[in-house]
Amino acid sequence: MNVISIGLLGLGTVGSGVVKIIEDHQDKLMHQVGCPIKVKKILVKSLDKERPIDIDPSVLTTDVNDILLDSEIDVVIEVMGGVEKTKDYLLQALNNRKHVVTANKDLMAIHGAELLQTASENECDLFFEASVAGGIPILRSIVDGLSSDKITKIMGIVNGTTNFILTKMSKNGAAYEEVLKEAQELGFAEADPTSDVEGLDAARKMAILATLGFSMEIDLDDVSVQGITSITEEDIQYGKQLGYTMKLIGMAKQEDDKVEVSVQPTLLSDSHPLASVQNEYNAVYVCGEAVGETMFYGPGAGSLPTATSIVSDLVVVMKNMRDGVNGKSIVSPQYPKKLKQDNEIFSKYFLRLHVSDETGVFAEITSLFAEHNISFEKILQLPIVKRETAEIVLVTHHASKQDFEDILVRLRDLKSVKDIKSTYRVERSSN
Amino acid sequence: MNVISIGLLGLGTVGSGVVKIIEDHQDKLMHQVGCPIKVKKILVKSLDKERPIDIDPSVLTTDVNDILLDSEIDVVIEVMGGVEKTKDYLLQALNNRKHVVTANKDLMAIHGAELLQTASENECDLFFEASVAGGIPILRSIVDGLSSDKITKIMGIVNGTTNFILTKMSKNGAAYEEVLKEAQELGFAEADPTSDVEGLDAARKMAILATLGFSMEIDLDDVSVQGITSITEEDIQYGKQLGYTMKLIGMAKQEDDKVEVSVQPTLLSDSHPLASVQNEYNAVYVCGEAVGETMFYGPGAGSLPTATSIVSDLVVVMKNMRDGVNGKSIVSPQYPKKLKQDNEIFSKYFLRLHVSDETGVFAEITSLFAEHNISFEKILQLPIVKRETAEIVLVTHHASKQDFEDILVRLRDLKSVKDIKSTYRVERSSN
Structure with a gap:
């Protein structure tokens, strides 16, 4: 190879x-x-937009075919986002025998199986380390580093926006709306934060992690x-x-070979x-x-951390090109999907x-739990919050x-x- | 391939x-x-020793040539320890074209370059993930996961025995000797703990990490x-x-392309x-x-965690055998060694x-620091410890x-x- 385009x-x-990163x-x-390595063409929406980096204008194009149909281009790196149109491009x-590296969690969570299948048929690589937890090489750790083990549990803080908001709420005793505004001003939350704060972004990443970790198409x-x-300040304070x-x-x-996957606010034991x-x-x-227990920590987003994961994937593609083994690392899920009820x-x-x-x-309430054989780990006795109303906090075993959920219906x-x-949900440390 | 031996x-x-793990x-x-995968032969010291697992006795041998000279054996896994004799075996x-996976940090820290060179010449793989931080896939994360980045700092808690001892000293306010005894009883420290408590074990692992992280033969x-x-209880308490x-x-x-590598007790900022x-x-x-910042956490030792890393290396060897690309992943250090003074x-x-x-x-002491333009971040005023003696704790910028060290000489x-x-040494969080 003389140069990789x-x-x-x-x-x-x-x-x-x-x-x-490719330059530096x-x-x-x-x-x-x-x-x-040479970045030969870059698809952009507008040729005239100001950019934070120096780019030779002749490299820019608004026509995707300048990339998809250029037989000299070896690898396509996708960082444009979007799902359906992007899927077609990839x-x-x-199909034109270009390897693909993508940071697109939405795309991989929804169309990952089809894209991987197409890559495998064309003996092409398709890597997506940057789609989960930005700069942390977590997919590689699960697929290669723990390849000999049976993974039983994956827990992730995989959305930086919500972790920023919860950290500030917890430290400053501030309300959700107030901290969200601060996060938006600092650039840690988008103008429309729905996908982050409603847990959808995290859910896409968990689908990708569970698919790889359990070798099951989730x-x-x-x-x-x-x-x-x-989530209210009160809940955070009681948790503390x-x-x-x-x-x-x-x-x-x-x-027992059955799987559960969720994203939800959880009270984690401090340890x-x-x-x-x-x-x-x-x-x-x-x-x-x-x-046993392992943990992988790092920046979940940001220009350079995410780009680090992308270029590290690119290095693997290039080594595979050198060795003539592209597409070999794609392993289809080993097990049929079985979800827990x-x-x-x-x-x-x-x-x-x-x-x-x-x-x-109190007896009336706790007896509902007793009927289901559920006992309590902690009970908080609390002062009366207003006339004739008491507050009770329970943590179950x-x-x-x-x-x-049956108990909640009956409590109502x-x-x-x-x-x-x-x-x-409450999670204890296994330590 | 019909079977890997x-x-x-x-x-x-x-x-x-x-x-x-290979069985399960x-x-x-x-x-x-x-x-x-079949474990064909196992070198042991004694054929009659009781083992924690069921092993077909015909698999055991006391003659290393039954492994080294057996042309059917594809991969040698080394978990016997030792340096010089073990190096000869490997x-x-x-040279007999067998791939090698080893957990031996002493060997790799001392003879790693020679062994890797020999592996490369024979187009063989040589992997050693288990030699550093047991079950944590840290070498792979540095070599592959961060392959596109320039690593500036690696800090490790890479010795479980000493971390166990320091944790107990810190939590229980106990003395070193007392906790060492407890660690020995629990199996977290060896009867002769020298290599752990004197920092040698950690130093070997840091040499391996620095060599890979900086692409420089350390x-x-x-x-x-x-x-x-x-380390005394007092120091731990003042630190707190x-x-x-x-x-x-x-x-x-x-x-600036110069490197420092050390192992030493350090006061780390709690954050x-x-x-x-x-x-x-x-x-x-x-x-x-x-x-930016990443961290990889997990068990540093133990039978199954360490074996997980070994068998994960074995998986890579086997994939490489399937694809005919063994020995290709060995990259010699890119830079000449430059150590900081x-x-x-x-x-x-x-x-x-x-x-x-x-x-x-107090003025006399602090003026020594002032001469070297060193100011203080923290000063603890302390009660008199005994007649006519005061205790001073200083944290410098x-x-x-x-x-x-010049100042220490003059203080003496x-x-x-x-x-x-x-x-x-004191290390602050970069957060």
Whole structure:
């Protein structure tokens, strides 16, 4: 190989980072793969837009075919975002025998299987390390580093925006709306933050992680999702009192070859390795049957961290080109998908209630739990919040999701229960 | 390939783990590499010893040639330990075109370059993920995951024994000797703990990490080493008061293409990601120019975690065999070794002194620092420890190692300084 030619789809924050890293680290890259790398064409929306980096204008194009049909381009790097149109572009690239590196979690969570299949048929590589947890080489760690182990649990703080918001709410005792505004001003949250704060972004990443970790085709629809918009300062404070930190946790768990995948606000025991992951940082905690507990921590987004993952994928593509083994690393899922039902999903729960301040109410409530054989780990006795209303906080021992939801329905029917203020999953450290 | 045959050198704790994982996860391994794996021969010291796992006695041998000269054996896994004899075995294995996977940090820190050279000449793989931080896939993360970045700093808690001891000393306010005894009883420290507590084990791992991270041949002799045996409860308690946690930190740092590598007790700011790594756990914190801060956490030792790394290396060897690309991943160091001199190594320092309780002493001491333009970040005023003796604790701003050592010499000469009780490097979080 004399030179490797890249076609770049998109030149936003991450795309500019890719160009910068390829330029800045050309020496290191050449040492590893033995030939120079050239960004030959870049697809942009507008040729005239100001860019944060110097780019030869002749490299820019608004016509994707300048990349997809250029037989000299070896690798297409996709950082333009979007799903359906982008999928078409990448399918064409693969069918034209171009290797693909993408940072697109939406695309991979929805059309990953089809794209990988097409890549494999064309003996092309398709890598997507940057799609989950930005600069953390987590997919590689799961696929290669723990290839000999059976992974039983993956827990992730995989959305920087929500982790930033929850960290600030927890540290400053501030309200959600207030912190969201601050995050938007600092650029940690988008003008329309829906995809982040409703947990959808995290759900896409968890679908990708679960698919690779359990070798089972997990779709976005298989992930049960709840966002952070209804978390209150009170819940965070009660959590603190009880030794818990509030985090938006992606949870993928495998037991008896059945799998559960969810994203939900979770009260984590302070001693859990994920509890100390602050601000916009991401971390993925992986348990394996043999290895035990591991955790991978780093920046979950940002121009250069994400670009690092993309260019590291590019290095693998180039080594594979040199060795003539592209497309060999694509392994189809080993197991048919088996999802747990609600009566098979167990966890501890935090429950905060407003009840009538009357004799017998506490017994009435706890007896509902006793009927389902659910006992309590912690109970907070609280002062009366307003006339004739008391607040109760309960943390249960393990209960099935179904039992807990049945109990919630029956609690709502009780005359003495005025309001179910909040419920959260609770996770203890296994240490 | 019909079957991959393994020759195992050693059947201790880790060797037994390797056999167990290959048996337990045969399905997953076959799915990835397309053919079964068989442990054909195992070199042991005694055929009659009781083993924690069931082994067909005909697989055991006391003659290493049954492995080295068996043309059917594709891969040699070395978990017997030792240096010179083991090196000879592995050189023979490589020269007989057998791939090698080893967990031997001593061997790799001392003879890594020669072994890798021999592997490359024979187009053989030589992997050693398990040699550093047991179950954490850290070498792979540095070599592949961050291949596009320039690594500027690697800090590691890479010795479980000393981290266990320091965690207990810190939590229970216990003395070193007492905790060492507990660690020995629990199996976290060896009967002769010298290599762990004197920092040698950590130094070997740091030499391996620095060599890979900076692409520079760093020898064990290049690592400045200090162990934990003289750490006192007082130092740990003063650290706590000032917001620091005492850890044995391996530090490898690169600035202006010059490198420093050390292992020494360090007071880490409590907010540093490594500060919360408890007990026998290991973690490696890696900073890259582009990626920023990342951290990799997990079990640093133990039968199954270490075996996980070994068998994951084995999976790569087998995929390479399938694709005919063994030996291609060996990249020789890109840069000539350049080590920093003592006047180029900068850090903050903690210093605890016993001085005469007289007017003017404090001014006399601090003026020595002022002469070297070193100011203070923190000063602890302390009660008189005994008649006419006061204790002073100082934390400096950045100072060169040479300046600090010059000052220590001059402090020792001062009549008013009765004793230099302790000095430690101090590391702040970059957050």
